[in-house]
Structure formats: C-alpha cells, structure tokens
Amino acid sequence: MERPIYQNILKKTDEKKKQLAVLIDPDKFDSSDIIDLANEAGVDYFFVGGSLMVKGNIEQCVRSIKKKSSIPVIIFPGTAMQICNIADGILFISLISGRNADLLIGQHVAAAPYLKQSKLEILSTGYILVDSGRQTTASYISNTTPVPANKSEIAACTAMAGEMLGLSLIYLDAGSGAKKAVSEKMIKRVKQTINVPLLVGGGIRSAEHARKALQAGADMLVVGSAFEKNPELLLSIADAVHKEVILQG
Numbered sequence: 105m106e107r108p109i110y111q112n113i114l115k116k117t118d119e120k121k122k123q124l125a126v127l128i129d130p131d132k133f134d135s136s137d138i139i140d141l142a143n144e145a146g147v148d149y150f151f152v153g154g155s156l157m158v159k160g161n162i163e164q165c166v167r168s169i170k171k172k173s174s175i176p177v178i179i180f181p182g183t184a185m186q187i188c189n190i191a192d193g194i195l196f197i198s199l200i201s202g203r204n205a206d207l208l209i210g211q212h213v214a215a216a217p218y219l220k221q222s223k224l225e226i227l228s229t230g231y232i233l234v235d236s237g238r239q240t241t242a243s244y245i246s247n248t249t250p251v252p253a254n255k256s257e258i259a260a261c262t263a264m265a266g267e268m269l270g271l272s273l274i275y276l277d278a279g280s281g282a283k284k285a286v287s288e289k290m291i292k293r294v295k296q297t298i299n300v301p302l303l304v305g306g307g308i309r310s311a312e313h314a315r316k317a318l319q320a321g322a323d324m325l326v327v328g329s330a331f332e333k334n335p336e337l338l339l340s341i342a343d344a345v346h347k348e349v350i351l352q353g
Contacts, residue, residue, distance in 0.1 A: 109149075109176055109193045109225050110272060116148075117301045117323045124345045125149040126338065127180060127305065127328030129280070130165040139172045141335055145342035151326060152191065153180035155241040155280070163188045178227065182245065184211040187218055193225035195275070200266045201232040201259075202248025229273040229303075230266025232259055234286050236307055240279030253284065256293040263294045263302075274298055276322075278306025280329045285313055288320035295321025310337070311344040318348045 116123055126142050128150060150169050152162060166177050166188050179186060179194040199207035219226060233243055233250040243250050251259045263274045276286045276294060285307030295302050304317050305326030314325055325345065331337040
C-alpha cells in the first residue's frame with residue numbers, strides 16, 4: 105500500500121529538512137487568509153481538527169482549504185467522529201501518555217471500519233501530552249494527566265514504547281493555548297531515543313521558539329493558536345523552519 109504522505113515525511117526527516125504543519129480548528133476557521141499565508145510560507149501540511157468541536161464543520165473546512173491550496177490536508181481528530189473522506193490523510197492517534205483506554209484503543213476500534221473503507225492515508229501516531237503550566241482543552245477532554253514538563257525521561261520512555269508498538273510518528277504536544285512550549289531538553293531526550301519522525305506542537309509563539317525546538321531535534325513543528333491573533337507570525341516561523349533546513353543541509 106502506498107503511503108505518499110508518510111514517505112515524504114520520512115524522506116525529509118532523513119535529509120534533515122525540517123517541516124511545518126498548520127493546525128486549523130474548524131470552530132475558529134472563518135477566513136481564507138490563513139490558507140493564502142500558508143501557501144506563501146511554503147507550509148508542508150494542514151492539520152484539521154480539535155479536542156472539542158462545538159459549531160465547526162470539518163468537511164466544509166477541508167473543502168475550503170482544498171479549493172485554494174494543493175498542500176496536503178491531514179485530519180487531527182479529537183474524537184472518532186472527526187473523519188472526513190475528502191482529506192488526504194488522518195493522524196490515527198493513540199494517547200500513549202495517558203491511561204484512558206478509550207483513547208489508547210477504544211475509539212480506534214469504532215473508527216477502523218470507516219477508515220478501512222476510506223481513501224485516507226493512515227498515519228499511526230503516538231501522542232504524548234506534556235504539561236504546559238495550565239490545563240488545556242486536550243488534557244481536560246481526554247481526562248488524562250500530562251507528562252510533567254521536567255520529566256524528560258518519562259516522555260522518552262513513553263516515546264520508546266510507542267515506537268516499539270509500531271507507531272509511525274511520535275507527537276509531543278503541550279496543547280492548544282499552552283502557557284509554555286515543550287522544553288528543548290525533553291525534545292532532545294525523546295529524539296535521541298527514537299528513530300521515527302518527531303512532531304512537536306503547543307506554545308510555539310515566535311520564530312525563536314520554533315528555532316530552539318528544531319535545533320533540539322523536532323522534525324516537524326505544528327503551530328495553531330499562536331497565529332490566530334497574529335496571522336503574519338506564520339511567515340516568521342516558516343522562515344525559521346526554512347533557515348534551519350539551510351543550516352543543517
């Protein structure tokens with residue numbers, strides 16, 4: 105089975121080319137400006153979804169993106185209900201940092217038959233929530249305790265276990281609206297422990313934040329709420345990603 109998205113992520117990771125994904129919450133998507141900015145910035149992927157959706161229409165959001173961009177759209181589901189067949193792929197997320205069985209395997213069982221019939225590329229992802237200094241929607245809705253910010257060894261062992269279970273990606277996330285980003289120490293420790301690509305998101309509010317996370321070992325950054333009030337921030341973060349490519353090339 106062909107896996108073009110994952111193969112592209114692997115290829116860029118092997119070449120030490122850093123990647124950038126823009127996370128769009130359908131509840132907050134009310135403008136196509138961010139799509140234009142993402143095109144201009146050379147973003148690699150759109151992630152679409154949220155821990156809690158109240159009014160957003162995920163299919164309508166994906167259609168809007170696809171009308172204006174050729175950038176692949178990947179569903180970042182908060183629940184098994186967030187499946188959209190017109191997207192290009194889906195993060196099949198197992199919340200490996202928590203002990204909530206429903207988010208480790210339960211919702212996956214419910215979603216599997218629908219995903220099997222879809223044309224979505226399945227990206228099995230070990231999701232690790234990291235404490236950010238405040239409770240986020242993700243930690244509240246998931247009813248799990250995030251990995252303490254100063255416990256890099258817990259994150260590393262969790263990531264190691266996820267890779268041994270066969271997960272294709274590891275995602276360290278401080279959560280939307282995070283007060284603090286995932287520390288460089290934790291990113292570095294996890295990256296040293298695994299061989300699969302490492303995604304990092306939450307609390308990245310500046311190009312300098314982005315640069316430090318990339319230099320610590322993140323293969324892909326995921327940015328979302330930071331540019332909701334300041335869309336132009338996306339351009340400076342993208343510039344930091346591209347410059348890191350040059351530095352490491």
